[in-house]
Amino acid sequence: MSFNNLDTLYRQVIMDHYKNPRNKGALEDGNISIDMNNPTCGDRIQLQMKVEGGKVTDVKFDGEGCSISMSSASMMTQAIKGQTIENALELSKIFSDIMQNKDYDDSIDLGDIEALQGVSKFPARIKCATLAWKAMEKGINSQEQ
Template sequence: MSFNNLDTLYRQVIMDHYKKPRNKGVLEDGNLTIDMNNPTCGDRIRLTMKVEDQKVVDAKFEGEGCSISMSSASMMTQAIKGKDIETAVKLSKTFSEMIQGNEYDDTLDLGDIEALQGVSKFPARIKCATLAWKAMEKGLKE
């Protein structure tokens, strides 16, 4: 597949998550709530998670922001559901390396998340892409 076709496919995946976000809303039975914002661009997120027995049972988000920020939150909630805390944090670290254009552990199946890889070419957008992930890490460390 050519770079242009791959770039187009990635854009479609990002826009799909932006227009039809997965796990949007608030978990009524969540036991962790994290609010974060990116003052640089105005993105904000509220992440609610239900964590039991060192496992992310469920996760939802609400907020407002650019397509990168909101689609990343959608992808992140899908990726961490059902994962143990250690794996969720490892996914976050891997995502952070990828989004910064660094080498990363490609043995983890990132699925749709790989569509955000191109954000590394736009340093100002990296904070948008990592907002939900930073919220998740903050919540799991508390």
């Protein structure tokens, strides 16, 4: 597949998650709740997770922001739902590596998350893409203490 076709496909995936976000809304029985924002562009997210037995059994988000931040939140919730805490944090590390153009373990199926690879070319947008992931890390780390 040519770069232009791949770029177009990635844009379509991002816009699909933006227009049809997965796991958006309130989680009534969550045991982790984190509010974060990106003051440089106005993105904000409220992330709620239900963690039981070391596993993310449910996760929802709400908020407002650009297509990158909201799409990333949608993709992140899909990726971590049903995962162990360790796997969720490992996915977050891989995502961070992708955003920093670092090598990462590409044997792991990232699903739709791969569509955000191009964001790394735009440093001002990296914070948009990582907002939900940072919220997830903060929420998990706050519960572990």
